[in-house]
Amino acid sequence: MGLNVSANDVKEVDALFRRYYKPLRAYAFRFVNDWIAAEDIVQDVFFELWTRRGSIRFNEAVSSYLFKAVYSRSINFIKSNLQNNNCSLNERNERNILDQYIEDHMQNQERSLLLEELEAEIKNFVESLPAQCQKIFILSRNYHLKNHEIANQLSISVKAVEKQITKALSELKLHLRKKGLLFFLFLFNI
């Protein structure tokens, strides 16, 4: 393995990380339903990319490599989790059954979350939300706060937070559907 670090390599991996970290993390989350695991997976994928930088060209095709690598690591993560669960089959609870069902039925397609087309539309939409709703939405989606943390911070009930997020999301869905953009989200393959 080469020890030579070219300033160019560093610059390129830096740019790739900035561009793809969040989409890849969200992509991993779709499979593993766990933010910490999703973060670790993306970190591992970038580390592998770095160690293989001699053999992988940092060009546009690298995005396809990244999404595929995240996909296969996510699937491995689920499988090894499942094996651990099998050891104590009796303890498998409803949580696992629901997660398992979602894994089996709702994420078999490889879809990327490269949403440049949607970005402006979503941002405009968030800006158009009423102040309180916008605040909640930003704390949730931008700052990754849990619903109960948002409720704490704004001194409102958790129920109210959930209601606002639910409402904002279904309005956004309608809005994007009207614009014919929802389609993108689901058919934009890597």
Place this chain on the structure above:
Amino acid sequence: MMTNKTVDINEIIIRYLDASATQEEKICLLQWLKKSEKNRSDFVETRDLWLACEVVTDNELEVEIALDRFKSRILSERNRIPVRRERSSLFFIQVAAVFLLLIGIGYWFAIRPNFSTKELLVKNQIITANGSKGRFELPDGTIVWLNGNSKLTYWDSYTNGKRDVTLKGEAYFEVKKNANSPFSVQLGDLVIHVLGTKFNVSNYGTDRMIKTALLSGSIKITGSTLKNEVILKPDQLFTYSKQLNKGFVDKVEAQLYANWIKDKLIFDNEKLSDIMICLEGWYGVAFNCNKSFAENTRMSFTVRGESIDEILSAMEMIVPIKYDIKDNEVTIFPK
């Protein structure tokens, strides 16, 4: 038409994504998903949209922190190569209820031009989020307190014997004395040159002014827009207007400008004019008040984790004032 039931299921989906759904709700969601293909695609839409919103929002800090983690990992894998990298000791205080991610140290890499290409220079970046502050020790022993919403950049090993740091936001420095290695703070228009001293600098991008208050020792301030260099003596404040490209020196009690680094502010029959200086650093706001009124009004109270609104309304009860808060500016009027 939306029935009550579908509203509920949407909220359950949100709770499921938030990892806060109860067992009962999970069973309910499972049954609902099993019911129809439409339900399943509804679920997928909501989940993917929930994720999409997360992806498109700007939270640079989060990415910076992840990038830092990635780069530290690369560095630690390269330990065979003599890279000296002392982590600054990191001591951290969370002031108010703030966001989860507070401080990130970023590493950049550069290759020294005339040196072994295997040696890396590491550029560190300390970022504090709004409402947080932290104390750091730089590799040369200099202590820096970084106020909220601020960014300090420095190199791990100082090249050519120079100690250069860049500051956006507010910081209090206790610079380790080293006559052979001048310490300087880059502030955009201005540069502060230091030998060994204590001073506070406020250089927020949103503010019109850069304020430098010297507690002890001496500092020299230069800038391409300044006609003459400015030498500050202890208990002097240099205020520089970024719009006018001009600055002036005032006699002050410089300690007041660095009081934000404490874990609480205690005012015991203090002048309102002094209190305002302390609160400016504490809350990252600017105060306006009639000067003679502020000089002649005294009050006593203690600030710990209260919000600025709580403190201002408490002040309103102690003395006959009214206040108005707009953006980051607080105006105080006599009542």
